[in-house]
Amino acid sequence: MEELKYLNLKRTGEAEVPEGLEERLSMKIDLWAEEEKRAKSALGANTTVLSVSFLARFRPYRNIAVAACISLIIGIGSVIGLLGKGNNAHKDTFDNPELARIEAEKALYLLAYNMEKGTKHLKQAKDIAAHTETSINNNLKQLK
Amino acid sequence: MKRYIRQIIAILVLTMASLNAMAQANPFDKFADSNDITYVYISEAMLKLIGTEAIPSINGVDIDEISGKLKSIQIITSEKTTKESLKSEAMSIIKKEAYEKLLQISEPDNKVDIYFKDGKKNSIIVMVNGEKNQTVLIVFSGTFTTSSIAKIFQETK
Numbered sequence: 001m002e003e004l005k006y007l008n009l010k011r012t013g014e015a016e017v018p019e020g021l022e023e024r025l026s027m028k029i030d031l032w033a034e035e036e037k038r039a040k041s042a043l044g045a046n047t048t049v050l051s052v053s054f055l056a057r058f059r060p061y062r063n064i065a066v067a068a069c070i071s072l073i074i075g076i077g078s079v080i081g082l083l084g085k086g087n088n089a090h091k092d093t094f095d096n097p098e099l100a101r102i103e104a105e106k107a108l109y110l111l112a113y114n115m116e117k118g119t120k121h122l123k124q125a126k127d128i129a130a131h132t133e134t135s136i137n138n139n140l141k142q143l144k
Numbered sequence: 145m146k147r148y149i150r151q152i153i154a155i156l157v158l159t160m161a162s163l164n165a166m167a168q169a170n171p172f173d174k175f176a177d178s179n180d181i182t183y184v185y186i187s188e189a190m191l192k193l194i195g196t197e198a199i200p201s202i203n204g205v206d207i208d209e210i211s212g213k214l215k216s217i218q219i220i221t222s223e224k225t226t227k228e229s230l231k232s233e234a235m236s237i238i239k240k241e242a243y244e245k246l247l248q249i250s251e252p253d254n255k256v257d258i259y260f261k262d263g264k265k266n267s268i269i270v271m272v273n274g275e276k277n278q279t280v281l282i283v284f285s286g287t288f289t290t291s292s293i294a295k296i297f298q299e300t301k
């Protein structure tokens with residue numbers, strides 16, 4: 001019995017389109033268009049009537065919508081990524097303020113020490129330049 | 145059609161700008177999760193608690209201009225094996241973010257470079273200390289400006 005049913009189904013082939021469906025559909029579309037026209041004339045030319053053609057007006061904005069969605073996804077992803085990274089990066093290493101103070105002082109001391117070291121050489125160079133200048137000036141005076 | 149293209153470009157530019165702004169937060173944060181690197185972070189709250197303004201002047205250099213305006217200190221120390229990689233990564237950040245070199249000290253077993261970046265909300269001083277066996281990066285973030293740095297150098301006796 002089941003075999004017979006299967007055979008029958010196979011024999012039917014493609015589903016038949018009901019007669020007159022195409023005409024009925026195009027009539028319906030014409031009717032919607034006419035209804036839209038009537039509604040527009042009744043409410044005024046500037047009034048927006050929600051219809052198939054109304055939705056079609058937004059088609060040019062599809063690209064903008066897609067770009068905005070991509071931007072939003074990238075933005076949210078980056079924020080989540082940054083927050084995840086920031087959790088460890090901005091977490092105080094020391095719970096004990098005394099240990100934090102020692103480390104902070106050490107770091108600042110090292111900065112000051114190196115700044116002093118760097119500027120000391122500059123100062124020495126300036127002193128040498130000044131000394132040379134005075135020596136030259138003195139010699140020039142003697143020559144005069 | 146041109147109008148739509150313009151709008152798409154505007155949206156993309158805005159997105160890129162916002163992403164760029166987020167990325168500029170602090171590029172040295174990435175070392176927090178690195179292996180074989182010791183990362184120490186001292187927050188603004190902790191710095192307020194310990195009061196870094198009380199740090200005395202060292203060898204005639206008064207760094208009150210910096211210590212009083214600090215928002216955070218990051219101390220990043222490499223192991224012997226990660227010495228070179230930490231240094232090269234730090235240098236690539238410094239180059240990419242267009243840091244200005246304040247000074248450089250080159251000694252036989254020690255090389256120190258100090259860089260500065262003046263930001264609108266947050267400025268950064270980076271000290272790269274290349275020792276024999278390790279590299280130490282110290283990152284000072286705060287509201288100090290170029291004039292704060294200039295004052296330190298002027299006050300140096």
